[in-house]
Amino acid sequence: TTTGTQTYPGPTTLNCNLTSSGGAITVTGATTLGAAAVAIDATNGGGTATGANITLGGAVTGTGPTILALDGGTGGAVSVTGAVTNVASFNVGNADTLAATGANDFANVNITTQSTANLNDINALNFGATGSNIGTNLVLTTGGAVTQGLGAVVVGGTTDINSGGFDTVLAQTTNNFVGAVTVTNASLVTLNNGANNLNIAGINTAGAIDLDGGVVNIGGAVTGNGIDILGAGVTGTGNIDVSAAGTNAVISTTSGTGTINHTGTINAGTKDIQVSSTVTNAAITLGALTG
Numbered sequence: 001t002t003t004g005t006q007t008y009p010g011p012t013t014l015n016c017n018l019t020s021s022g023g024a025i026t027v028t029g030a031t032t033l034g035a036a037a038v039a040i041d042a043t044n045g046g047g048t049a050t051g052a053n054i055t056l057g058g059a060v061t062g063t064g065p066t067i068l069a070l071d072g073g074t075g076g077a078v079s080v081t082g083a084v085t086n087v088a089s090f091n092v093g094n095a096d097t098l099a100a101t102g103a104n105d106f107a108n109v110n111i112t113t114q115s116t117a118n119l120n121d122i123n124a125l126n127f128g129a130t131g132s133n134i135g136t137n138l139v140l141t142t143g144g145a146v147t148q149g150l151g152a153v154v155v156g157g158t159t160d161i162n163s164g165g166f167d168t169v170l171a172q173t174t175n176n177f178v179g180a181v182t183v184t185n186a187s188l189v190t191l192n193n194g195a196n197n198l199n200i201a202g203i204n205t206a207g208a209i210d211l212d213g214g215v216v217n218i219g220g221a222v223t224g225n226g227i228d229i230l231g232a233g234v235t236g237t238g239n240i241d242v243s244a245a246g247t248n249a250v251i252s253t254t255s256g257t258g259t260i261n262h263t264g265t266i267n268a269g270t271k272d273i274q275v276s277s278t279v280t281n282a283a284i285t286l287g288a289l290t291g
Helices: none
Strands: 006-008 012-014 025-027 031-033 037-041 054-056 060-071 077-080 084-094 097-100 106-113 117-121 125-127 132-134 138-142 146-148 153-155 159-170 181-192 198-205 209-212 215-218 227-231 233-236 249-253 260-262 273-277 284-286
Touching: 054 060, 060 077, 084 097, 097 106, 106 117, 198 209, 215 227, 227 233, 233 249, 249 260, 273 284
Parallel strands: 006 025, 012 031, 025 054, 031 060, 037 060, 054 077, 060 084, 077 097, 084 106, 097 117, 106 125, 106 132, 117 138, 125 146, 132 153, 138 159, 146 159, 159 181, 181 198, 181 209, 198 215, 209 227, 215 233, 227 249, 233 260, 249 273, 260 284
Antiparallel strands: none
């Protein structure tokens, strides 16, 4: 453990942990994780909560699969510019910001940041059981399905997901996407925001869309092969297009005021549009219906 900075300029094999008490930790060359679990911690186990920057400038390769844990504290930026591979679990215990945008191949991620998180995975990515809490905005790009275990995904700002033509399924009721959510290039989309309001900025998928939350607001264009919206209310001005062959459009409310006030255009093609509320005297207002 050191209080000053640590810099490793060449290829580095980590058979143990790297720890500092608020000193920046930088590995500029390729990193091999020689142990089954490796931690890089700039907070000395939380003793210096603000931490410091952690920078991994080269490729990071596990010998395991390996567990890699990074903790930059509340003030440290965690930056991983090389590809992270053969790592079963990529855990960021805390960081001000996280950027891991190389050709990574994470199996599971558990992330806590005070601010933004920007992640790229060339295959599928699963949010793990520990849960993830991103302080502001999440940008996630994958070449495979985006899923989650039992842990909640909490995003304090906007969420932008491109799942590379694969499924995006974030279905835990403990999730909380506070800002607007955009999902592009997905084969199907399932989003559950529990009792929290869900604001959709846009969804583009070739498959079905399933949205569940408090008040679900359709703020931008939504295109898919059938849609099922369930919430305490449904609002918005964004157009909904589910005219491709497939399932119907179902909009329903079961709690709260039950109000449905969606004034955007709904294009269901030849399929049915089913709108209902189990809340007594719930007001229902729809915009143009085309097909």
